[in-house]
Amino acid sequence: MADSFKEELSQLIKRLTLKISNLFSTSLRNLDTKSIGAIAGLAVAIFFSWRLLRSPGGAQRRQRKRQSTTSASPGVSAQSTASVAPSGVCSPSDDSRVQNVVDEFFQPVKPTLGQVVRQRLSEGRKVTCRLLGVILEESSPEELQVKGATVRSSVLEVLLEITKFCDLYLMERVLDDESEKRVLVALEDAGVFTSGGLVKDKVLFCSTENGRSSFVRQLEPDWHIDSNPEVISQLARFIKYQLHVSPLRTQKTAANVLSAPSLEQFFGSM
Template identity: 60%
Template sequence: MAESASPSSNSPREDELADLIQRFVDSLAEYSDRLPFALDRQKLRSFTTLAALAITLVFAWKLLRAPADQQRRPRRRPTPSISSSTSRTRSGTRPSSDVFLSSGDSRAQDAVDQFFQPVKLTLEQLVRHKLCEGRKVTCQLLGVILQETTPEELQKHATVRSSVLEVLLEITKFCDVYLMERILDDESEEKVLSALSDAGVFTTGGLVKDKVLFCSTENGRISFVRQLEPDWHIDTNPEIIHQLARFIKYQLHISPNRVERAASNVFSSASLEQFFGGLGS
């Protein structure tokens, strides 16, 4: 009976590695003999031993890594016929690896989608981002803060838009805000101030009645803005926006209809609260 191979016998790869190491050591020894100065053979032996050990570790790492990489590669299986796949399903055979791979890809895609979901910013962060850290803001009242859109309507009533109140109060927390409007009589001024007071605009401390300015003409509003020199001006009148574009750093044109951008420093939105509704608005 033929004797079985001993488990301790070296494989061809191990023999080649040992032979390579031995050749390396012999070469170093021959090279040391040619040097013009004396070299301690004992030190050389220690050095070559360390070098041989390093080479051994590198080769061992490569030998161990190759099978692992091969195992990671998915094996291609022949596509089973309809009859064979049906019989396997009926006999309770485990699903193919393609099913697990597709489910794994799906979970990975879900994780990526969840990771790249837009971050929900607070209103304070949105206001600071949109205003580019501006510290002074002038804003028209009609059509922006108030529901009314003409001075004639203010002679009858004044109503603060509830949807804009939160944004306005947030702006007043870190900006010096001035509200302004053209009116036709003193009674309109009283109605506006009363509506702002009832809405709680003056209770936060960020806005006072002295910063609500009134004038009798549209040019008067332009004069107010030029004197105050704000970082932002908010208005519904395209002519005023155009005239102030050269003097004001940023402007926001409030218009229910989509308008062409008058200048690079002029933005547009359907409402003030929509402008601060998100970074993409």
């Protein structure tokens, strides 16, 4: 039994060594959260693997296996029994248990939406974003007058994550004061102002597209998000990064301009 345990532990160490070797095949500065988490789980994996191999159930199964072999052939000597089932060789079930424990602790760690947002925004701290066609279902000021304002449910989670670590400003061109009120009510009903990261004073309104461009240049954000290609083009040389939201595939206009069908798809959230 002792020889069998030593062999099993040896096999476990070999597998863990191979895993760690793969993790360090790149330089330390390139290690991501997944790799660091896997290294941290090494000690836990060894501990639980040892507990699993030393569990009474494993010892009892090995004991029963030896007893059944002896009772089936009572005339066979101990030497011949040992030659049939050497104690130092792991059974397939033991080998599978060890592999399952190793694989369980080295499963890829899926990043949270907050981590993805920070990574995609390159740790930018100030963001300006148009409302129509990005945050709202409506795509024109005229629709706001006729239909009112509706916040897209699929973008809400991403929007709230941005407000947690970014200074976010929302802005839009409107045709009247009633449209402003409708937009603010829609945002409030959606819970945008309850997270603490966004206040009504950071929702800006203007009467022209040039007015929105002027807002962005005055605020000097790290990122601007817009659905109007003309505004994106005008701001390309003033803003570090821009995201052009368009359902149609667009041609890249500048090196600092990215594109996506929607804000949530840019962050990989559907």
